[in-house]
Amino acid sequence: MARTDDRFRIAYQDLLTVMATQPIGSDLPPELVLADQLSISRTTVRAVLTAFAKAGLIVWEGRKKTILRMPTAKDRLAMRDEYLPREELEQRFLKWVLRFDVPAGTPLNVAKLAKEFSVPPHALQEFLSGLSQFGLVTRRPRGGWSLLGFTADYAVELSEFRAVLELNAVRTLVHLPRDHPIWQKLTELEQQHENLAARIDTDFHDFSPLDEAFHHTITSVVQNRFVKQFQKVISLIFHYHYQWDKRMERSRNEAAIGEHLAIIRALRSGDEQAAAQAATAHLATSKETLLASLRVNALIADAP
């Protein structure tokens, strides 16, 4: 009927655990200090203190808040059937979109989806509005939303955009001075790659996090909020698919390791052209892999 009291409940729990470390009879700090500690407003602190007094945990008179007894299991406040936090909604929704190769233009029912994902309708609305920036959904001309879906077209354009950003990073990186920390990091990555290459037969599953680390390191030399914005989505989509398509995983990863090593060496040579070429080659492979996994997915979806 109104906004949730999640914040209050969290603060209640937190203060309970804080109190457990204090001896009986001691006084709690001033409201403002508590508010600061719990990262909430004083208003909420007072609400919690009032609840504590009611539960007989403390006596609260003026500026004295004396602990009466230790909290027990019974004092814990259950969270109400809670909504998903934003982050999780994002993850779940993206997986839903990526997994089910929905046809372009599928209409979305906000009310139903909100229930399904157990979030308030506005939250979903806002989330969709955010997603529309990435072109995965769009507002229909006459109200409502339409899921454009993760189509082959989309994958191609995403790959191309990724290539633009990453080539830019490579071109920047290659000219950085030799005492820049990036070179040390590249050396470490090189070792990790060589290490994994040696035991690829058994540990080819370990490649996915290494891949993410590699690309993240390369792109980290470009400190730009717009670039970073997209890198987040790109990495999410690419890696989600990566760990999902299990065909030929071993050989694919082995080849990718080789390409990564080639890029590192080209970077170290200081030759911009060579580095760009190596990166382009790898990005092209990556794109093909993504597209192939899409095709397989489509086949699976079509099968009876």
Next chain:
Amino acid sequence: MARTDDRFRIAYQDLLTVMATQPIGSDLPPELVLADQLSISRTTVRAVLTAFAKAGLIVWEGRKKTILRMPTAKDRLAMRDEYLPREELEQRFLKWVLRFDVPAGTPLNVAKLAKEFSVPPHALQEFLSGLSQFGLVTRRPRGGWSLLGFTADYAVELSEFRAVLELNAVRTLVHLPRDHPIWQKLTELEQQHENLAARIDTDFHDFSPLDEAFHHTITSVVQNRFVKQFQKVISLIFHYHYQWDKRMERSRNEAAIGEHLAIIRALRSGDEQAAAQAATAHLATSKETLLASLRVNALIADAP
């Protein structure tokens, strides 16, 4: 109290004008056809027809909708004090942000702003959520919004990002076959630039639209939804500032025309390096201009 009947009112008007072209006594087409013509649902068509019948404009019996008389000025339906359309809100808000060089972290009051911009609070909320993608505003940890503002840092990063996208476009463009329509367009642009250069003393104001056309043409060779997403904001911010900072407008524009012409010629030469160099030079100038206008703005704001 409920959703607005804007759609109904628009349909009412539209049907009025459609009817004005028909002779008295003729019949209107079936509901489904009208719905299609007016791009609304049949339900709304029926609501409009009912209103028409009540107003004595038509007799509606079964599937016969006969025009009784020509509509007069009195039949027009006034739109209710309407909200701003989304597009306009975007424009107004951006101008507001760009004009007043607000300090980073200024809290935004959604309710007040919504009133000020005369939009429903949700619309503003959603709009802010969209803007947060561009890093102009951010959601504060404990609710509410905070305006990060259009700072020098922001301008620098935006310029850099623009450079990345535009250099990519240039690199693509230079290798396009000679029968691609882009070359024809470039020739036209070249003529327009030379034309303007000849009369720059009097018409230097005409440069802004030409600049927009130039950059739009260059970037149009990259068909990528992510690129386009950003191009919109970039163009908006750059051109808003462009037409705002009036210092040395004439000489600035003259110089820019020269740089544009240099880019066109370098592109035509087919030399990727040369083209990239010319584009880089121009983008650097552009960045400086943007930063300079920001500094002037700050001085004006600080003055008593």
Next chain:
DNA sequence: AGAATGTTTTTTGTATAAAAAAAATAAAAA
């Protein structure tokens, strides 16, 4: 039979209300 209309059911967008939390202000105690 097929097209058009009448009716019912869903869905969406907006306004309003109410609770929770934050912020601001006033008052009191140390």
Next chain:
DNA sequence: TTTTTATTTTTTTTATACAAAAAACATTCT
């Protein structure tokens, strides 16, 4: 005078209600 608490005012956030619009379904007419 400074710190802490009490009170009041704003602001944010969710829930609910309801009209408008769309879509689905049923019926009627030609």
